[in-house]
Amino acid sequence: xxxxxxxSILIGDAIEVQVIETAGGRVxxxxxxxxxIPVVRGEVKATCDANKRAAGLLTPERIALFTARxxxxxxxxx
Amino acid sequence: xPEIVTPHFGRLAYEETSIIEFPAGLPGxxxxxxxxxxxxGASRPVAFLQSASRGSLCFIxxxxxxxxxxxxxxASTEDLRLIGKDSGKQPEIGKDVLCLAIISIADDGTPxxxxxxxxxxxxxxxxxxxxxxxEPQYSHCESLPLQSEESACS
Numbered sequence: 001x002x003x004x005x006x007x008s009i010l011i012g013d014a015i016e017v018q019v020i021e022t023a024g025g026r027v028x029x030x031x032x033x034x035x036x037i038p039v040v041r042g043e044v045k046a047t048c049d050a051n052k053r054a055a056g057l058l059t060p061e062r063i064a065l066f067t068a069r070x071x072x073x074x075x076x077x078x
Numbered sequence: 079x080p081e082i083v084t085p086h087f088g089r090l091a092y093e094e095t096s097i098i099e100f101p102a103g104l105p106g107x108x109x110x111x112x113x114x115x116x117x118x119g120a121s122r123p124v125a126f127l128q129s130a131s132r133g134s135l136c137f138i139x140x141x142x143x144x145x146x147x148x149x150x151x152x153a154s155t156e157d158l159r160l161i162g163k164d165s166g167k168q169p170e171i172g173k174d175v176l177c178l179a180i181i182s183i184a185d186d187g188t189p190x191x192x193x194x195x196x197x198x199x200x201x202x203x204x205x206x207x208x209x210x211x212x213e214p215q216y217s218h219c220e221s222l223p224l225q226s227e228e229s230a231c232s
Contacts, residue, residue, distance in 0.1 A: 047195040048106035050218040054182040065187030073120035076086045
């Protein structure tokens with residue numbers, strides 16, 4: 001759907017997305033939603049997922065593999 | 079001297095002045111505000127961002143300039159304010175801020191770097207933020223060069 005500045009989109013009964021301003025290839029949006037529904041930029045969610053993956057994948061074995069690949073000392077305590 | 083027990087470095091004693099405070103935490107770890115940068119000389123350029131609150135939480139990092147010499151910082155004003163660098167222009171990497179990428183390691187040891195949301199650290203003030211780039215040039219999972227040579231952009 002196409003929207004101009006000042007137009008809005010309703011999602012269900014409780015969420016409204018309003019186009020506040022468009023300029024220079026960017027769109028400024030205003031979003032109204034109930035407090036129990038988190039509203040975040042897509043990049044924030046993607047960063048969240050990337051961080052959880054990075055932290056979750058960090059095992060002593062992977063650190064050893066990684067440092068060996070780089071040719072540097074494995075700093076882990078023995 | 080406070081200590082934290084970690085699976086990778088054992089018992090880590092640290093000075094309170096070594097703590098890097100992340101006022102906003104990290105996306106996915108918003109309640110984690112206190113970190114240590116564990117940097118063993120022989121392991122450089124790799125450094126570890128170790129939580130000072132949770133021993134099991136640790137990230138591998140590498141300096142962004144070592145991974146992508148053409149990287150241009152485009153942090154938001156809000157993020158720069160969190161580390162006391164909101165002068166109206168982007169801080170200079172290596173001079174005003176340390177810029178690190180979080181590294182993910184796959185099962186076979188293949189690493190990728192998050193160059194879309196680097197860590198910016200104001201070492202003088204002990205403040206850090208994960209700054210999602212406003213004008214991203216790279217993704218969350220960029221392939222690494224495997225050599226530990228000096229930057230190729232000389």
